[in-house]
Amino acid sequence: MSEQSEILCPDNIAQVLGQAGLPCTPAGHTSGAQITTYHYNLISLKDHSKAARAVRALSAALHTPCSLIPSDRAHIAVQVARAERDMVILRDTVQHMTADRTPTTAALGMDDAGRPVIIDIATMPHMLIAGATGSGKSVALNTILCSMLYCATPVMTQFVMIDPKQVELSAYAGLPHLAAPIVTSAGEAVKTLASINIAMDRRYKVMARKGTKSGAEAGFPRMVVVIDELADLMLVSKKAVEQSIIRIAQLGRAAGIHLIVATQKPVVSVVTGLIQGNIPCKLALQTASTSDSVRILGHKGAERLLGRGDALLKLPDRVQETRIQCAYTSESDIAAIVNYWQHDAKRRG
Numbered sequence: 046m047s048e049q050s051e052i053l054c055p056d057n058i059a060q061v062l063g064q065a066g067l068p069c070t071p072a073g074h075t076s077g078a079q080i081t082t083y084h085y086n087l088i089s090l091k092d093h094s095k096a097a098r099a100v101r102a103l104s105a106a107l108h109t110p111c112s113l114i115p116s117d118r119a120h121i122a123v124q125v126a127r128a129e130r131d132m133v134i135l136r137d138t139v140q141h142m143t144a145d146r147t148p149t150t151a152a153l154g155m156d157d158a159g160r161p162v163i164i165d166i167a168t169m170p171h172m173l174i175a176g177a178t179g180s181g182k183s184v185a186l187n188t189i190l191c192s193m194l195y196c197a198t199p200v201m202t203q204f205v206m207i208d209p210k211q212v213e214l215s216a217y218a219g220l221p222h223l224a225a226p227i228v229t230s231a232g233e234a235v236k237t238l239a240s241i242n243i244a245m246d247r248r249y250k251v252m253a254r255k256g257t258k259s260g261a262e263a264g265f266p267r268m269v270v271v272i273d274e275l276a277d278l279m280l281v282s283k284k285a286v287e288q289s290i291i292r293i294a295q296l297g298r299a300a301g302i303h304l305i306v307a308t309q310k311p312v313v314s315v316v317t318g319l320i321q322g323n324i325p326c327k328l329a330l331q332t333a334s335t336s337d338s339v340r341i342l343g344h345k346g347a348e349r350l351l352g353r354g355d356a357l358l359k360l361p362d363r364v365q366e367t368r369i370q371c372a373y374t375s376e377s378d379i380a381a382i383v384n385y386w387q388h389d390a391k392r393r394g
Contacts, residue, residue, distance in 0.1 A: 053107065053125065055083055061106050062123075067092050067099035072119035075158035078131040078370035079355050082157050084119040096121050112349060115365060124157065124368070126351055133354070135188060135374045138163070139195050148201035148267050149303065152192040153185070153328070153358065154371040162358065162369045166193070166305065167267060169326035169361060170298035175311035175341045176330025181354035183213055185328060185371040186273060186307050187379060190217070192372075193269070194382050197222065199390065202267045205241060207234045209277035216379045221390040224268065231281040234272075238289035241270060241302065245293065248300040260301030273307040276315045287317055294323035311340045325361035330354070330371075342366065 055071035062069055062085065069085035076082075087093060096113055100123055104111035109126045116122035138152035141161035149166040156162050166172060166189075174189075176182040193202065203224040208214035211229045218227055228234050248260050257263045270293065272278065278286045293304055306324065308315055311332065321340065329341040331350040338347035346366075347357055354371035 053081075053128075058083055058103065058123065058125070059085060061103050062099045065099035065102035066095045069121070072116075076127070077157035077159055077368070078127075078133050078155055079351055079353075080124045080126055080157055080368065082114070083123045083125065084116045085121050085123065087120045090120065093120065110349060110351065112346075114368075130353070131370075133370050133372045135191060135372050135378050137161075138188070138372045139192050142192070142195065146196045148197035149193060149269065150196045151189045152195075152372065153188065154354065154356075154369045156370075157368045162367065164326075164360070166269065166303050167298075167301070169303070171294050171304040171324045172306070172326040172328065173316065173321070173324040173341065174305065174307040174328045174330070175316065175332070175337070176309065176347075176356070177333040177337070178309055180330035180332070180350070180352050181356070181371055182307060182309060182330050183273070184354060184373055185330065185356065186213070186271070186305070187216075187374040188372045189305065190271065191374050191379060191382050194220075194222070194386065197267070199386070200266060202269060205237065205268065205270045207237060207270070207272045207278070209234060210274055213273045214271065216376060217383060219387055220383050221386050231277050234278050235282045235285050235289075238270075238278075238286060238293070241268075242289055242292055244268075245296060245300045245302050248302075249296075252300070259299055265301050268302045269305060270302065271305045271307075274310075275306050275308040276310040279315050283314075287319060291319050291323050294320075311337045313340060316340050325359075327357075327359040328371075329357045329359070329366075331356075 059069050068088040072084040072086050074083045100111050100113040112124045114122045133155050138161055147165050153162045199221040204222050205224050206214045207228045209231045228237050252263045255263050327341050329347040331352045332338045332347040335345045335348050338345050356369050357366040358369050359366045
């Protein structure tokens with residue numbers, strides 16, 4: 046039996062915390078795919094200032110990453126990485142999408158209590174995904190796209206995909222939901238973003254003429270603009286790309302146009318202050334540094350994630366992020382979904 050398994054129970058963890066100067070009593074725990082969250086009430090609230098140091102001592106005792114987080118049921122909560130992770134796959138998440146799902150519903154994965162995490166991109170209304178190489182960023186993006194394709198027909202939702210690396214989104218070539226062929230040139234991507242702004246203005250004119258307040262009421266399909274990788278576009282034409290993204294972020298919601306922007310380089314020259322401030326929903330996977338975490342979330346924390354889909358989800362209507370395990374979507378999953386829609390389009394003629 047490993048040293049971790051010998052100590053990894055609520056009472057034993059409380060004992061280690063007490064030895065580190067933080068006497069406490071267990072108040073329950075929950076398990077996610079990668080972590081277990083333990084809740085504790087302090088014997089004396091005066092000891093709260095010692096919590097961070099005590100958790101560092103716990104991490105050293107367990108030889109595994111531990112984090113101190115706010116608790117919704119006790120004075121503090123401690124998240125401990127599990128020795129063996131559970132795999133979360135696309136099917137585990139999409140089966141929880143309800144009948145009232147929308148054409149922009151996305152199933153991300155499971156939270157730290159093992160509950161499904163399902164969001165509506167349209168209510169976000171835009172999303173920034175960032176994480177270092179190997180963090181699971183590309184898989185998370187595929188999970189979002191594939192789960193949306195469980196809900197939306199080509200009439201309901203259109204995609205504009207921008208993939209300067211020419212590898213991340215190529216599996217979606219031929220998808221009938223595409224408003225245009227996948228854009229693989231950074232130079233063409235700049236023109237594409239400008240054309241989306243023109244299309245957005247056209248939607249607003251039709252909405253004004255019809256007296257409607259949304260693109261859906263005016264009969265327009267949802268349009269989801271997917272960018273992977275943002276850094277490549279910023280190298281080509283930073284000013285034009287930033288202006289296009291900011292304008293879509295500010296005006297796109299009512300017109301039914303939504304952004305999903307992904308990058309492996311969440312530095313200030315790529316995720317500028319204006320982009321960061323105008324995209325309220327963030328999915329931060331493991332970052333290479335504290336500064337990268339601050340650039341995405343506004344504070345440190347993402348650098349301590351465990352990789353392979355371990356992420357912090359920041360929703361626009363919540364102060365505290367939700368720690369989630371993003372579901373795994375395989376290449377065969379993507380191929381099967383694209384193949385289904387291609388055959389469906391042929392059947393409909």
